């Protein structure tokens with residue numbers, strides 16, 4: 213399937229595009245949210261994509277990051293400046309944004325200098341930390357850790373923006389790769405939690421969106437097998 217961006221993938225929710233394959237979303241509602249920001253130096257491209265949806269970038273109220281990885285937080289600092297908006301992230305990942313070399317697992321190497329410098333990563337300033345059960349705009353926060361300690365999903369009715377907690381690959385929702393997890397057991401628990409949810413539209417951080425209403429149930433069945 214060819215992905216055309218930006219496009220509306222749920223009511224008031226737009227997939228803006230992929231930068232290094234990392235998807236960013238715009239959600240219009242009680243608050244207009246920009247969810248994830250691609251890699252570094254794509255702030256202009258993201259703003260153009262927002263405009264192409266018919267939404268003025270100046271109406272964005274807040275940037276929400278599903279987790280702190282380079283390819284999701286890369287342009288957050290620039291966009292926060294350009295749009296004069298606060299950045300929110302889960303508390304556990306907020307701690308790593310300020311001290312990335314404290315990252316657990318493989319990320320200890322990935323977030324140690326000179327890698328952030330080479331990638332020209334500018335860690336965003338975090339204005340608000342979020343946690344399980346919080347609401348942001350029309351969305352409820354689910355803490356779905358494992359890929360990173362503070363990975364979170366945003367849920368509104370049966371729509372979930374899940375960051376890298378799940379991947380949609382070749383028509384199937386699948387768990388993310390284990391070697392990138394900071395905590396494999398937590399990632400498995402988060403996968404099970406999302407697999408037993410009532411989500412019918414799953415908007416992951418990579419590859420493509422999943423609007424197959426049966427995909428979550430299919431994941432649940434595969435995990436149980």
Ligand SMILES: [Zn+2]
Nearest residue numbers: 279281359376
């Ligand atoms: Zn990630």
